[in-house]
Amino acid sequence: MDLTLKVWRQKDAQSTGRIETYQVSGIIPDMSFLEMLDVTNERLIEEGKEPIAFDHDCREGICGMCSLVINGKAHGGFSGTTTCQLHMRKFNDGDTITVEPWRASAFPVLRDLVVDRTSFDRIIQAGGFISANTGGAPDGNAVPIPKPDADAAMDAAACIGCGACAASCPNGSAMLFVAAKVSHLAHLPQGLPERGQRVLDMVAKMDEEGFGNCTNHAECEAMCPKDISISHIAKMNREFIRATVRGD
Amino acid sequence: MDTNGSLNGNVPDGPLAEKWDNHRFNMKLVNPANRRRYKVIVVGSGLAGGGAAATLGELGYNVDCFCYQDSPRRAHSIAAQGGINAAKNYQNDGDSTYRLFYDTIKGGDFRSRESNVYRLAQVSANIIDQCVAMGVPFAREYGGQLANRSFGGAQVSRTFYARGQTGQQLLLGVYAALSRQVAAGTVKMHSRTEMLEIVLVDGQAKGVITRNLVTGEIETHAADVVIMATGGYGPVFYLSTNAMGNNVTASIRAYMKGAYFANPCYTQIHPTCIPVSGDHQSKLTLMSESLRNDGRIWVPTKEGDPRGPAEIPEDERDYYLERMYPSFGNLAPRDIASRAAKRACDEGRGVGDTGLGVYLDFTDAIKRLSLPVVQQRYGNLFDMYEKITGENAYQVPMRIYPAIHYTMGGLWVDYNLMSNIPGLFVLGESNFSDHGANRLGASALMQGLADGYFVAPYTVGNYLANQTPGDYSAESSEFTQAAQDVKDRIHRVLSIDGKRTVTSFHRELGMICWDYCGMARTDQSLTKALDLIPALKEEFWENVSVPGGGDELNPELEKALRVADFLEFAELMCYDALVRKESCGGHFREEYQTQEGEALRDDENFSHVSAWEAPRNGGRPVLHKENLEFEEVEFSVRSYK
Ligand SMILES: Cc1cc2nc3c(=O)[nH]c(=O)nc-3n(C[C@H](O)[C@H](O)[C@H](O)COP(=O)(O)OP(=O)(O)OC[C@H]3O[C@@H](n4cnc5c(N)ncnc54)[C@H](O)[C@@H]3O)c2cc1C
Ligand code: SF4
Ligand code: FES
Numbered sequence: 001m002d003l004t005l006k007v008w009r010q011k012d013a014q015s016t017g018r019i020e021t022y023q024v025s026g027i028i029p030d031m032s033f034l035e036m037l038d039v040t041n042e043r044l045i046e047e048g049k050e051p052i053a054f055d056h057d058c059r060e061g062i063c064g065m066c067s068l069v070i071n072g073k074a075h076g077g078f079s080g081t082t083t084c085q086l087h088m089r090k091f092n093d094g095d096t097i098t099v100e101p102w103r104a105s106a107f108p109v110l111r112d113l114v115v116d117r118t119s120f121d122r123i124i125q126a127g128g129f130i131s132a133n134t135g136g137a138p139d140g141n142a143v144p145i146p147k148p149d150a151d152a153a154m155d156a157a158a159c160i161g162c163g164a165c166a167a168s169c170p171n172g173s174a175m176l177f178v179a180a181k182v183s184h185l186a187h188l189p190q191g192l193p194e195r196g197q198r199v200l201d202m203v204a205k206m207d208e209e210g211f212g213n214c215t216n217h218a219e220c221e222a223m224c225p226k227d228i229s230i231s232h233i234a235k236m237n238r239e240f241i242r243a244t245v246r247g248d
Numbered sequence: 249m250d251t252n253g254s255l256n257g258n259v260p261d262g263p264l265a266e267k268w269d270n271h272r273f274n275m276k277l278v279n280p281a282n283r284r285r286y287k288v289i290v291v292g293s294g295l296a297g298g299g300a301a302a303t304l305g306e307l308g309y310n311v312d313c314f315c316y317q318d319s320p321r322r323a324h325s326i327a328a329q330g331g332i333n334a335a336k337n338y339q340n341d342g343d344s345t346y347r348l349f350y351d352t353i354k355g356g357d358f359r360s361r362e363s364n365v366y367r368l369a370q371v372s373a374n375i376i377d378q379c380v381a382m383g384v385p386f387a388r389e390y391g392g393q394l395a396n397r398s399f400g401g402a403q404v405s406r407t408f409y410a411r412g413q414t415g416q417q418l419l420l421g422v423y424a425a426l427s428r429q430v431a432a433g434t435v436k437m438h439s440r441t442e443m444l445e446i447v448l449v450d451g452q453a454k455g456v457i458t459r460n461l462v463t464g465e466i467e468t469h470a471a472d473v474v475i476m477a478t479g480g481y482g483p484v485f486y487l488s489t490n491a492m493g494n495n496v497t498a499s500i501r502a503y504m505k506g507a508y509f510a511n512p513c514y515t516q517i518h519p520t521c522i523p524v525s526g527d528h529q530s531k532l533t534l535m536s537e538s539l540r541n542d543g544r545i546w547v548p549t550k551e552g553d554p555r556g557p558a559e560i561p562e563d564e565r566d567y568y569l570e571r572m573y574p575s576f577g578n579l580a581p582r583d584i585a586s587r588a589a590k591r592a593c594d595e596g597r598g599v600g601d602t603g604l605g606v607y608l609d610f611t612d613a614i615k616r617l618s619l620p621v622v623q624q625r626y627g628n629l630f631d632m633y634e635k636i637t638g639e640n641a642y643q644v645p646m647r648i649y650p651a652i653h654y655t656m657g658g659l660w661v662d663y664n665l666m667s668n669i670p671g672l673f674v675l676g677e678s679n680f681s682d683h684g685a686n687r688l689g690a691s692a693l694m695q696g697l698a699d700g701y702f703v704a705p706y707t708v709g710n711y712l713a714n715q716t717p718g719d720y721s722a723e724s725s726e727f728t729q730a731a732q733d734v735k736d737r738i739h740r741v742l743s744i745d746g747k748r749t750v751t752s753f754h755r756e757l758g759m760i761c762w763d764y765c766g767m768a769r770t771d772q773s774l775t776k777a778l779d780l781i782p783a784l785k786e787e788f789w790e791n792v793s794v795p796g797g798g799d800e801l802n803p804e805l806e807k808a809l810r811v812a813d814f815l816e817f818a819e820l821m822c823y824d825a826l827v828r829k830e831s832c833g834g835h836f837r838e839e840y841q842t843q844e845g846e847a848l849r850d851d852e853n854f855s856h857v858s859a860w861e862a863p864r865n866g867g868r869p870v871l872h873k874e875n876l877e878f879e880e881v882e883f884s885v886r887s888y889k
Binding site: 011012028029030031032034035038039042045046048049050051053055056057058059060061062063064065080081085086087089110111114116117118120121124125126128129130131132133134135137138139140141143144145146147150151153154157158160161184185187188190191 | 299302303306317318319320321322324326327336338374376377378379380381382383385386387388389390391392393394410411413415416417420423424425427428430431437439462491492493525526528529530531533534631632635636638701702705749751752793795796800801802803804
């Protein structure tokens with residue numbers, strides 16, 4: 001396959017960026033999208049040019065490190081697929097593909113396609129945990145957890161923290177990410193003692209980090225590579241109201 | 249350190265089952281009010297490093313934790329799919345601490361230290377309890393009890409899991425605990441920061457030199473103790489199931505400063521990975537071993553059979569694992585299953601375009617269990633397979649082939665998980681400790697959390713109790729010299745300005761290792777590798793092309809430094825494989841096999857850990873042996889028939 005790539009290039013956080021165009025040939029359908037970028041980079045290096053910087057690590061859809069807005073859609077917009085799992089058989093010979101970094105004010109660009117997502121870490125630090133020190137935990141079967149609750153918790157816990165939700169939201173809101181964590185812990189008996197404070201602190205942190213408000217566009221759910229449902233946002237809103245009413 | 253010619257593992261006295269309890273009682277404690285005066289460096293935020301950092305933070309130590317990814321939540325522990333073992337015996341199927349211990353020793357082909365393995369089995373049950381308390385959503389039965397599955401190399405059902413994302417859920421538990429400590433101010437997290445050197449002062453580990461991967465700044469960090477938990481070195485083979493960034497840098501840097509590297513040739517090849525599709529391939533994807541619970545592995549009986557799987561009748565299929573190992577069948581341990589697949593392909597019976605693949609077939613499972621049940625159990629794995637290959641494995645059998653997956657070798661540590669360098673502790677996959685020559689499925693997650701949550705917090709405390717806090721200075725000459733060495737190394741690699749890309753060197757190194765030090769090794773192949781690797785290393789330092797500069801975000805530079813260290817390490821790995829003239833676990837020397845083609849151990853001459861010291865003035869590394877003494881179990885030939 002021969003392709004035209006239009007790629008966002010930006011030297012560092014301070015510089016302004018621009019789109020550059022590259023012709024790449026000899027791409028085969030079995031390559032992953034990132035392998036296509038690898039091939040492009042090898043050629044750029046051989047031509048004495050600077051390769052395109054992008055984030056990636058596991059290349060199997062679980063670490064959440066890869067990003068990329070492909071043809072205007074986070075992770076390319078294919079259902080349940082991260083950028084690293086996307087394969088070139090989804091494209092056609094002669095296609096023009098634009099590749100840009102995550103766009104959200106809380107994710108500043110560090111270089112080319114690499115952005116800073118430490119705001120997500122700080123939201124988790126604000127309350128996305130259960131305060132149980134190592135040691136002294138009761139037997140794992142001491143508190144039975146009904147299977148539907150365990151399954152619902154797992155559905156939410158599957159979030160990989162990639163940031164596609166915030167990057168695809170017109171308001172740059174991180175609601176889906178935050179809701180996934182709140183909902184995961186609120187579905188488990190172990191998470192209940194801190195449920196009120198947790199949701200209040202995490203939501204406050206999200207606002208402080210500069211993420212926008214949720215106005216129910218549902219773009220996040222459509223672009224989420226782990227199919228995290230917006231029903232978790234509803235769950236989080238209930239948790240939030242409960243905590244506010246109780247004065248937690 | 250050497251006693252009677254044998255390296256001393258500092259194993260406590262007393263009966264096996266009581267060693268850890270006694271040792272815990274005998275270890276010194278640090279007064280809670282004093283703890284924050286001790287600074288602890290933890291390199292790595294996976295299950296082992298993250299677990300240790302969080303727990304030491306909870307105890308009140310002053311911790312600095314490092315990872316090269318943009319967040320600690322992305323350590324490669326996240327990718328583990330299948331599950332984590334624990335001797336809970338919830339299924340009442342005859343499991344016990346002793347059985348898990350015995351299975352692990354046997355699975356490791358009698359090449360691990362009994363006392364460490366026993367401790368691992370002991371604390372396994374605490375791990376599950378701890379994870380549940382922290383909100384890990386393990387799979388549950390309808391009655392609300394924890395669910396289990398069985399896994400390769402075991403006849404009991406002791407594996408706990410969270411769908412096909414067990415590693416993710418365990419790591420997110422660790423990440424949550426770590427985040428809580430960051431908020432509490434006990435842990436300072438340094439993401440996108442790579443350790444490039446360790447600093448010793450008077451022979452003790454006192455700090456590290458790191459590079460900030462965003463700004464390129466070389467930073468100096470001094471502490472009372474250094475803990476490394478930097479994961480496995482699988483990508484020395486270039487293609488593996490590891491993450492792109494997994495590396496041997498931290499370990500090889502410590503080795504160059506005098507830490508012993510143990511059993512580098514013990515590498516594990518996983519039987520169920522998606523086959524290579526072409527030269528562009530950058531990594532290989534594991535299909536969880538749990539698939540072998542219900543899938544049946546086969547190849548055509550005829551060589552070069554051109555027919556598709558559906559056209560091959562039952563009596564022309566060879567379900568070779570079921571045929572050769574009737575009692576374990578498709579659940580035979582990884583090394584055995586991998587070699588059996590290689591043998592079938594070497595005989596010309598491999599499937600797929602490259603002939604390097606075997607079928608993993610769910611047709612019978614779907615008939616027996618129904619499609620929805622198979623979907624419920626393995627749906628995410630089938631989806632993953634389809635994304636990569638474009639094939640629907642409910643309709644056509646999966647194609648799988650072995651790939652490098654895990655590295656049992658690592659820095660040598662004693663019972664306390666301390667290396668031979670005082671003050672340098674090594675945890676998780678980056679040490680050599682518990683899995684001998686082969687690791688059983690679902691045991692690495694267990695070891696990572698055991699080391700991080702339950703072992704290191706005690707043994708590190710014991711070490712610190714004998715140290716005066718703050719007895720170091722980042723301004724001392726040892727630190728400035730180490731930082732200068734790192735800057736020089738970076739400058740050198742950037743100024744070569746050669747013709748070949750870093751990746752082309754990495755790929756070539758990987759091919760050498762896979763072809764000559766992979767699934768089957770011989771004197772001849774290893775000698776050849778030992779010729780090729782130094783030549784490649786020389787070419788690297790003359791002809792590599794690394795664009796960009798040192799004081800910016802530069803992924804090519806990061807790769808170049810890692811590949812340079814892999815080139816150092818590969819030679820050590822092949823040399824270890826050459827001198828271990830026996831077959832055991834993942835180390836298969838063709839010269840040493842039984843009539844049936846099984847690994848042939850030589851207990852008389854090789855029942856030891858090979859701990860390598862870096863050569864002082866060129867030449868070969870120096871061997872230190874730790875003799876393995878088995879008090880509880882008797883040597884036996886591993887049989888899974
Ligand atoms: C695909 C896959 C599936 C697996 N499935 C299972 C399973 O089902 N069950 C099981 O028990 N085991 C499984 N394993 C093995 C298991 O996941 C690993 O052995 C284990 O998680 C390793 O944990 P760790 O903490 O030692 O290292 P990692 O989780 O790899 O963490 C290493 C850490 O070190 C950091 N680091 C590395 N080098 C540097 C450096 N130079 N400077 C700074 N930081 C550095 C990294 O950033 C990272 O934080 C699997 C492995 C893979 C690859
Ligand atoms: S909710 Fe989905 S899109 Fe958002 S961070 Fe999690 S996995 Fe990514
Ligand atoms: S690289 Fe890990 S999710 Fe894509």
